[in-house]
Amino acid sequence: MAAASVGQDPDSGPDFGPESGSEFDRGSAVRERAAEPGVYDAELDPGWRIGAGVNGGLLLALAGRALSQRLAPHRDPFSISGYYLTASRPGPAVVRTEAVRIGRTLSTGSASLRQFDPRTGEEIERLRVLASYGDLTAAQEDVRTSAVPPEMPPPEQCIGAEHAPPEFMAQADLLQRLDLRLDPACVGWALGSPSGVGRIQGWLRLPDGREPDPLMLLLAVDALPPVTFDLGLFGWTPTIELTAHVRALPAPGWLRVTHATRNLANGFLEEDCEVWDSKDRLVAQSRQLAIVPR
Amino acid sequence: MAAASVGQDPDSGPDFGPESGSEFDRGSAVRERAAEPGVYDAELDPGWRIGAGVNGGLLLALAGRALSQRLAPHRDPFSISGYYLTASRPGPAVVRTEAVRIGRTLSTGSASLRQFDPRTGEEIERLRVLASYGDLTAAQEDVRTSAVPPEMPPPEQCIGAEHAPPEFMAQADLLQRLDLRLDPACVGWALGSPSGVGRIQGWLRLPDGREPDPLMLLLAVDALPPVTFDLGLFGWTPTIELTAHVRALPAPGWLRVTHATRNLANGFLEEDCEVWDSKDRLVAQSRQLAIVPR
CATH class of the missing domain: 2.40.160.210 (Acyl-CoA thioesterase, double hotdog domain)
Structure with a gap:
């Protein structure tokens, strides 16, 4: 494996931010508005385009990152559902989050990723997300599986x-x-x-x-x-x-x-x-x- | 098959309401509030209990029925995600719905099923649902499948x-x-x-x-x-x-x-x-x- 590590603290789990220098972290970065807690600004990078739109996985990771901040210390998506409403375009975006329920081991949140009508500035919803987050660094090691890894050439x-x-x-x-x-x-x-x-x-x-x-x-x-x-x-x-x-x-x-x-x-x-x-x-x-x- | 038909018009597809006389339709019935469009009252029947709570499938059907009314003529859940927050109990409930996006062939909505704190009357959320609905009676017949039905005795x-x-x-x-x-x-x-x-x-x-x-x-x-x-x-x-x-x-x-x-x-x-x-x-x-x- 030629890939260099980006520096992961095994005790706290990975916590990559935009400062990691990775294109993925930059492309999925969110900045919370100082005056509006739970609202995050973002920029959809043209480098993550597929066809005319932005890749759905990148959008889910971006909205997922906003929820990770909103629901901390429950930072890891255990289950996350994205409903894609309209095609996203490169350019500015905003993620509006809601903490639906804060629990002891799991917290549930909702996120709405929006962009802006070029004429009116009005928000247009691209993606609605509902998710439950927990802490995977606290994972138990009781794995019992009948699933087998796929076979493929190196x-x-x-x-x-x-x-x-x-x-x-x-x-x-x-x-x-x-x-x-x-x-x-x-x-x-x-x-x-x-x-x-x-x-x-x-x-x-x-x-x-x-x-x-x-x-x-x-x-x-x-x-x-x-x-x-x-x-x-x-x-x-x-x-x-x-x-x-x-x-x-x-x-x-x-x-x-x-x-x-x-x-x-x-x-x-x-x-x-x-x-x-x-x-x-x-x-x-x-x-x-x-x-x-x- | 001994089951009697409840009267289904093949042209319009099934449209069962509480008047069908079926326990399922009664158990998942919702009544829209006249003064609050998109808000539906319901009663969780003890007959659908499993353990101390009410069965999760019944709750999903009940919230799904509210969305079916809210998103009509898109009455059928193509994809529906339920996040279970707290255990439901037999008794009164309310479903608050949101039409997230009304589209030509699909509409997306959110529903929140709540019950009431016995002391304060405050609403406690049980289930949050996000779903996209369409019209399955308009289904195309282009089925291409490699899935095979399960084998089991009669x-x-x-x-x-x-x-x-x-x-x-x-x-x-x-x-x-x-x-x-x-x-x-x-x-x-x-x-x-x-x-x-x-x-x-x-x-x-x-x-x-x-x-x-x-x-x-x-x-x-x-x-x-x-x-x-x-x-x-x-x-x-x-x-x-x-x-x-x-x-x-x-x-x-x-x-x-x-x-x-x-x-x-x-x-x-x-x-x-x-x-x-x-x-x-x-x-x-x-x-x-x-x-x-x-």
């Missing part, structure tokens, strides 16, 4: 973004912010022969060496190309809703990410995602409901 | 609630409101030898002949005994969050419901649920994050 035998079709890369600035290596068994679509199975998987890390933490996992669950590519369905699959469970603090190093779908019906599909860390632990699970490309 | 060879341990039945009024027949392969726990696989499945219908519709599916995804029983872990598994996707209008008749878990970690487990209708279609999928029994 990263150096997988397919980097540099092999993606140029017309796809041109619309996916996001891919330059990720070190993503797709399993060759799942990239038939890039060569004109999708497998039809409905599965895409690969290795993921941040190219600047910023190690994974719970907020970065919110990016990871929506960072791969849509699983519909493996079904030969190209075009956009806008997310309606995505819920992620972060099950453990991820260990440093590569993540393995799998996306699968089983059921396209009524113009919608589900996309199930698993994220496994370098210690072979299932650290995040997510499911999204998305629109089937026409 | 209902008459399955295990009814009458065989459940009396100490369990005594705490589960809910079970008398359901016609639930569990696959004998998954009920070793009732005989002292849980399989350890982490799977429970069975047939489900409402005993009064009320046919399934999208709101009833919200009950169905949280109606079976906890999957942890199959792991030999008895006791409560309180739900932190449950998100359900309703993928199609269910056909009349028995539903098949499966619950599975793969990963217990950090004191939490996920429970994945599928609901299949009598036409072998996957009509609902859900996942919940719950607390592992001690």
